[in-house]
Amino acid sequence: MAGSAKRVIPQYQRAQEAVLEILRTQHLQAGAKVPSERELALRFGLSRMTVRRGVEDLVRRGVLVRAGTAGTRVANVSVMRVMDTLHAYSMTDMVKGSGALPGSRLLVFAPGSASRELAGRLAISPGDGVITIRRVRTADGVPFCVETSILPAARVPGLAGQDLAQNASLYGLLRARYGIVPEGRDSEISLCAVTEEDAALLGIEAGINVLLYRSLVRDTAGVPVEMTSSVSHPQRVVFRSQSAQLKL
Amino acid sequence: MAGSAKRVIPQYQRAQEAVLEILRTQHLQAGAKVPSERELALRFGLSRMTVRRGVEDLVRRGVLVRAGTAGTRVANVSVMRVMDTLHAYSMTDMVKGSGALPGSRLLVFAPGSASRELAGRLAISPGDGVITIRRVRTADGVPFCVETSILPAARVPGLAGQDLAQNASLYGLLRARYGIVPEGRDSEISLCAVTEEDAALLGIEAGINVLLYRSLVRDTAGVPVEMTSSVSHPQRVVFRSQSAQLKL
DNA sequence: ATCCAGGTGTGGTATATACCAAATGTTGTG
DNA sequence: CACAACATTTGGTATATACCACACCTGGAT
Numbered sequence: 388m389a390g391s392a393k394r395v396i397p398q399y400q401r402a403q404e405a406v407l408e409i410l411r412t413q414h415l416q417a418g419a420k421v422p423s424e425r426e427l428a429l430r431f432g433l434s435r436m437t438v439r440r441g442v443e444d445l446v447r448r449g450v451l452v453r454a455g456t457a458g459t460r461v462a463n464v465s466v467m468r469v470m471d472t473l474h475a476y477s478m479t480d481m482v483k484g485s486g487a488l489p490g491s492r493l494l495v496f497a498p499g500s501a502s503r504e505l506a507g508r509l510a511i512s513p514g515d516g517v518i519t520i521r522r523v524r525t526a527d528g529v530p531f532c533v534e535t536s537i538l539p540a541a542r543v544p545g546l547a548g549q550d551l552a553q554n555a556s557l558y559g560l561l562r563a564r565y566g567i568v569p570e571g572r573d574s575e576i577s578l579c580a581v582t583e584e585d586a587a588l589l590g591i592e593a594g595i596n597v598l599l600y601r602s603l604v605r606d607t608a609g610v611p612v613e614m615t616s617s618v619s620h621p622q623r624v625v626f627r628s629q630s631a632q633l634k635l
Numbered sequence: 636m637a638g639s640a641k642r643v644i645p646q647y648q649r650a651q652e653a654v655l656e657i658l659r660t661q662h663l664q665a666g667a668k669v670p671s672e673r674e675l676a677l678r679f680g681l682s683r684m685t686v687r688r689g690v691e692d693l694v695r696r697g698v699l700v701r702a703g704t705a706g707t708r709v710a711n712v713s714v715m716r717v718m719d720t721l722h723a724y725s726m727t728d729m730v731k732g733s734g735a736l737p738g739s740r741l742l743v744f745a746p747g748s749a750s751r752e753l754a755g756r757l758a759i760s761p762g763d764g765v766i767t768i769r770r771v772r773t774a775d776g777v778p779f780c781v782e783t784s785i786l787p788a789a790r791v792p793g794l795a796g797q798d799l800a801q802n803a804s805l806y807g808l809l810r811a812r813y814g815i816v817p818e819g820r821d822s823e824i825s826l827c828a829v830t831e832e833d834a835a836l837l838g839i840e841a842g843i844n845v846l847l848y849r850s851l852v853r854d855t856a857g858v859p860v861e862m863t864s865s866v867s868h869p870q871r872v873v874f875r876s877q878s879a880q881l882k883l
Numbered sequence: 884a885t886c887c888a889g890g891t892g893t894g895g896t897a898t899a900t901a902c903c904a905a906a907t908g909t910t911g912t913g
Numbered sequence: 914c915a916c917a918a919c920a921t922t923t924g925g926t927a928t929a930t931a932c933c934a935c936a937c938c939t940g941g942a943t
Binding site for chain 2: 895896897898899904905906907
Binding site: 395397399433434435436437440455457458 | 927935
């Protein structure tokens with residue numbers, strides 16, 4: 388019924404959005420109780436089952452936690468990096484999925500040439516052009532990580548700083564303008580002492596240990612398209628993953 | 636009292652089991668088509684919605700892959716194996732895999748009873764018996780992490796401290812003695828300040844930030860078998876993962 | 884004031900039904 | 914034989930309903 392668009396967004400996803408909206412507008416903190424499923428259903432004009440499906444997704448993504456028969460509450464982590472094996476989320480989508488408004492501020496956009504080691508990783512020749520992008524990522528305006536990406540310049544001709552000026556998603560650009568679809572990634576999580584510069588950007592004490600996430604992203608052909616290394620805020624970021632192994 | 640509650644197994648989990656059973660008995664290879672939801676519902680005597688719920692779990696766990704309106708298929712196993720560095724099941728094997736000699740020292744082996752929250756995570760009843768195992772893990776004799784495992788006591792009758800005395804692998808024991816095969820895990824990596832005790836064990840300064848790895852391991856039926864949380868040495872541990880997107 | 888019984892609200896499960904869009908299968912025509 | 918037209922199958926979504934077990938609150942008896 389009603390107006391039909393080509394891409395129909397399912398009601399349960401709208402319900403999800405609506406719940407996230409409630410979290411935002413009501414400034415619900417971690418541990419705050421969320422309206423019951425029946426209540427939400429009534430409010431959204433949907434059936435409980437439909438609302439429930441949306442809520443379950445939010446629970447699965449770690450935004451909400453169920454307290455059994457004592458209601459459902461807001462989880463205590465603001466930003467999650469879901470290391471899902473099936474979906475290579477863009478950071479932008481990841482933040483959105485955590486119920487926050489994603490943003491980014493461009494710090495550096497610099498053409499350069501690849502060192503021998505970098506060239507090796509990116510599968511290009513030493514001296515080949517690369518582009519270094521450095522950004523502060525924010526969720527609801529609060530910075531949660533400083534990210535540095537390095538891409539082979541040949542893959543992204545014409546890419547300019549202003550393309551990333553706003554809150555644009557790099558992956559969105561790669562896909563839309565260059566037809567590059569990130570498919571696989573090798574990643575690594577470790578610790579490092581935060582530099583003074585990064586500490587200032589994140590609003591934390593310099594020199595303390597923080598999470599360092601580094602990854603190499605490949606396209607559908609397995610060719611490297613991006614090297615990323617990002618430093619995360621100690622309290623605001625959690626890496627999650629779900630996996631299953633099959634043995635028959 | 637203190638006994639296990641009735642703990643009724645939901646039909647959709649039975650449906651899951653039944654589907655896995657079909658995969659086994661019919662020797663369905665990766666890519667093979669699985670009976671349709673309506674067909675399964677008919678076969679199991681359940682409603683389609685109930686069956687669907689089970690199937691969705693299997694999809695989420697990576698066992699099955701949906702091919703839209705063209706049916707549902709068995710996932711490609713080889714792809715799943717690629718990512719098992721981060722999701723390695725046995726720490727012992729992991730250490731071996733990095734070329735070092737694995738070892739462990741048992742700190743605590745304590746029976747106890749589950750709190751409400753713990754019971755919820757392990758899918759047992761509050762008050763049910765659990766076993767807490769705390770070990771220092773070493774590589775070539777050098778400690779690199781302090782690990783705490785909690786298992787439902789009912790799953791491992793007769794398990795004793797000396798079983799883990801030396802360099803025995805807990806997972807090896809689970810498999811060999813109890814027939815428990817770890818299959819999937821939900822995991823999470825974050826930061827925490829190291830306690831004095833752990834700091835002393837790892838030979839690092841107390842209070843600094845270290846990597847905290849927490850996971851819930853499930854067996855082939857999706858039933859929780861172990862909760863782990865481990866604190867890693869800041870310089871000696873790196874979490875790696877490889878992932879590829881799955882397409883059939 | 885304390886305690887306990889019972890009502891109410893909550894999530895968890897299960898079913899029957901319905902319609903849609905896309906993919907597949909079948910059939911009838913050129 | 915090739916190919917278009919049609920019917921069927923499949924997963925995807927959405928709803929209404931029902932019952933359960935547990936947590937919580939409230940009111941009344943002690």
